[in-house]
Each structure stands twice: as C-alpha cells, then as structure tokens.
Amino acid sequence: MKIIKLTGTVELLSGLHIGGGDDTMKIGGIDNGVIKDINTDKPYIPGSSLKGKMRSLLEWNVGVVGIGDGNPFNSKLISKLPQDEALIENAKILLTLFGDKEGEFGITRISVGDCKLIDENLIISEAKYENVINRQTGTAEHPRQIERVPAGVKFAFDIRIKVLEGDDETKLLDMVKKGFELIELDYLGGSGSRGYGRVEFHLSK
Numbered sequence: 001m002k003i004i005k006l007t008g009t010v011e012l013l014s015g016l017h018i019g020g021g022d023d024t025m026k027i028g029g030i031d032n033g034v035i036k037d038i039n040t041d042k043p044y045i046p047g048s049s050l051k052g053k054m055r056s057l058l059e060w061n062v063g064v065v066g067i068g069d070g071n072p073f074n075s076k077l078i079s080k081l082p083q084d085e086a087l088i089e090n091a092k093i094l095l096t097l098f099g100d101k102e103g104e105f106g107i108t109r110i111s112v113g114d115c116k117l118i119d120e121n122l123i124i125s126e127a128k129y130e131n132v133i134n135r136q137t138g139t140a141e142h143p144r145q146i147e148r149v150p151a152g153v154k155f156a157f158d159i160r161i162k163v164l165e166g167d168d169e170t171k172l173l174d175m176v177k178k179g180f181e182l183i184e185l186d187y188l189g190g191s192g193s194r195g196y197g198r199v200e201f202h203l204s205k
Contacts, residue, residue: 004169006159006176006203010045010115010188013198015128015148018049018189033147034125037116043124043149045115045188050157053188054112054179055098061182062090075104093171097161109162109172115155126150148196157201 018035034043055072059065064073064087067080075095081088092105099108117124127145161176163169180201187197 001165002163002169004161004163004173006157006161008157008201008203009118010050010155010157011200011202012149012151012153012155013200014151014195015126016045016153016189016197016199017146017148017191018043018045032144034149042117042119044117045155045157047112047114049189050115050183051098051110051112053183053186054176055094057182057186058094058175058179061178062094063087064091064094072098072101075100075102090175093168093175096167097172097175106164107162109164109167110176111160111162113158113160115157118154118156120154122150122153124149124153146191 016034017032019032035046036043059073064077064081067073067077073091073094078088078091081091095105097109100106126148128148159176161172163172180203184198184200186192188199189197191197
C-alpha cells in the first residue's frame with residue numbers, strides 16, 4: 001500500500017458560511033454562526049464538508065446522479081447505467097476513491113482532514129445582514145444576521161489517498177483534482193446561490 005499526501009490552501013474569494021449548529025438564542029447577536037474550533041474559537045472547514053461537496057459534484061460530473069433516487073452512488077447501481085464504457089469506468093474510479101458500502105470496491109481511498117485557519121492577522125468573522133423582500137410592498141422583512149468568514153482568509157487542507165494493489169494511482173489523483181476544479185466553479189458551504197463560498201485551491205505538495 002502507498003499513501004499519497006496532498007497539502008495546500010483553500011483561499012476564500014467570497015464570504016464562507018458553514019453552520020456550527022448553535023441553537024442558543026442570543027438577543028441582538030448573530031442568528032446563524034459559523035462552525036468554530038471549541039478550543040481556539042476560530043473557524044475551520046470540516047473535512048466532512050469538503051469531502052461531501054467533492055463527492056456530490058463528482059457524481060454529477062460523472063453522470064450517476066439520480067440513479068440511486070437521491071442516495072450516494074454504489075456498486076449495485078452500476079447495472080442501471082447506460083452501456084457507455086467511459087461512463088462505467090469513471091463510475092468505478094469514483095467508487096474506488098470514495099469507497100463502496102456494498103463492498104465490491106472496498107474501503108474508501110480518500111481521507112480529508114479538517115481545514116485549519118492560516119492566521120495572517122486578518123479579520124476572520126463578519127456579520128452579514130439578510131432579509132426577505134415583500135413582493136407587494138417592496139419592503140425588507142425578517143432581518144437576520146448571518147456570520148461569515150470573509151474573503152481573503154485562507155485555510156490549510158490535508159488530504160490522504162491510499163493506493164492499493166490494482167488501483168490506478170493517476171486516475172485516482174486526476175479525480176481528486178477534478179473535484180477541486182468543480183468546487184472552484186461551484187461553491188463550498190451554504191448560500192452559494194447568494195454568492196457565498198467561492199474558493200480557490202492552491203496545491204503545494
């Protein structure tokens with residue numbers, strides 16, 4: 001077995017919001033905070049958020065979304081794919097990379113760590129006011145504050161890829177790089193349709 005380590009930075013091009021699940025009512029405070037490290041109180045990007053977004057976009061890109069009625073693609077669904085060699089091959093690479101709960105492709109090859117804040121003495125939190133526009137009166141209603149990590153802030157990512165006997169290392173790495181590209185074209189976190197979560201990856205190793 002070989003383990004490949006990919007490291008680099010995630011640079012925010014627009015404000016990022018990944019919710020922290022704080023259900024405490026704070027009078028006059030933030031209505032929807034970002035997730036923070038419990039020890040440092042600084043924001044981070046959960047590895048599960050990055051991995052989940054990458055897999056979701058890759059399933060769309062490969063062309064297997066919808067086969068499993070909204071559930072993640074697995075090896076039992078390969079037989080339902082059109083008889084297209086390129087499509088089936090990419091679907092198998094996807095299952096090899098992310099693992100297969102049905103067992104045919106074995107354990108997941110990719111491990112995505114939490115992305116830690118790179119402290120460059122920047123402001124790391126901002127409160128953005130949002131509201132709903134009444135269609136008849138044109139007035140703003142239901143104002144709320146959403147916490148974001150502002151543009152310019154960077155996080156360090158650490159991704160490990162296991163390459164087992166019989167795996168095609170180049171194809172696994174190419175799919176990870178494609179995942180980076182798709183996230184850059186889409187968004188990370190919530191409220192992407194409102195311009196949140198635009199990011200850029202910088203691979204250093």
